Amino acid sequence: MTECDPKAMKKAAAEKAVDEYVKDGMTVGLGTGSTAYFAIMRVAELVKQGYRLKCVATSQQTEDIAVENGIEVVDINDVDYIDVTIDGADEVDPKLNLIKGLGGALLREKIVAAATQMEVIVVDESKIVESLGVKTSLPVEVCRFGHVRTAYGLKLQGCEPVLRMKGGEPFVSDGGNYIYDCKFPQIDKPFFLQSAIDTIPGVVECGLFLNMAAAAVVAHKDGTVTEMKC
Numbered sequence: 001m002t003e004c005d006p007k008a009m010k011k012a013a014a015e016k017a018v019d020e021y022v023k024d025g026m027t028v029g030l031g032t033g034s035t036a037y038f039a040i041m042r043v044a045e046l047v048k049q050g051y052r053l054k055c056v057a058t059s060q061q062t063e064d065i066a067v068e069n070g071i072e073v074v075d076i077n078d079v080d081y082i083d084v085t086i087d088g089a090d091e092v093d094p095k096l097n098l099i100k101g102l103g104g105a106l107l108r109e110k111i112v113a114a115a116t117q118m119e120v121i122v123v124d125e126s127k128i129v130e131s132l133g134v135k136t137s138l139p140v141e142v143c144r145f146g147h148v149r150t151a152y153g154l155k156l157q158g159c160e161p162v163l164r165m166k167g168g169e170p171f172v173s174d175g176g177n178y179i180y181d182c183k184f185p186q187i188d189k190p191f192f193l194q195s196a197i198d199t200i201p202g203v204v205e206c207g208l209f210l211n212m213a214a215a216a217v218v219a220h221k222d223g224t225v226t227e228m229k230c
């Protein structure tokens with residue numbers, strides 16, 4: 001691996017996670033984003049090798065990539081549970097609490113994670129933080145109706161909410177909602193913050209994924225891949 005090659009790091013983490021956790025016959029959750037992409041491609045290789053896998057996608061984009069590459073994608077409503085999900089993250093703290101959603105798929109990602117027995121996160125070392133919120137904004141998905149009022153409620157939690165835009169228009173999620181990216185100076189009490197955000201009328205889902213990840217596979221600049229576990 002070339003040192004500091006971000007793409008190679010994402011690929012290394014994603015492939016190691018799939019090789020370690022995905023077994024023949026499983027129902028597998030497929031994450032969203034540039035790191036999860038490499039996990040989807042590795043799952044496609046396993047399917048070509050004869051693995052019988054049923055997969056649940058965390059976004060339309062992921063479903064399209066999976067189907068194009070010969071993976072069977074099933075409706076989450078048609079499975080009892082998901083054995084393992086391999087997904088990316090934007091920040092990972094030492095207890096494996098996460099910020100997710102910069103890719104805009106947090107709602108489906110959280111529904112899939114909640115239905116998953118083993119949520120495995122794939123990241124490069126730049127995503128590892130001592131405390132959530134230090135590097136990235138916290139994405140919060142909100143109902144379009146009354147979104148400015150909802151953003152005011154978010155601001156009262158101590159952040160600067162910015163409506164996510166795409167091509168000059170508000171970004172619309174797979175669920176048909178808007179996303180506010182909320183920059184906090186630092187998130188000291190993520191469980192309190194999640195509870196507070198969840199009570200604001202109009203909030204659909206918040207990008208804090210707390211006590212959901214079982215392991216994080218982390219690629220480093222020196223070419224090594226390590227694992228964090230709860």
Ligand SMILES: O=C(CO)[C@H](O)[C@H](O)COP(=O)(O)O
Nearest residue numbers: 033034035088101103104105
């Ligand atoms: O939460 C996500 C999408 O909603 C992604 O997993 C997260 O943004 C990480 O993406 P990438 O691997 O491209 O950095």
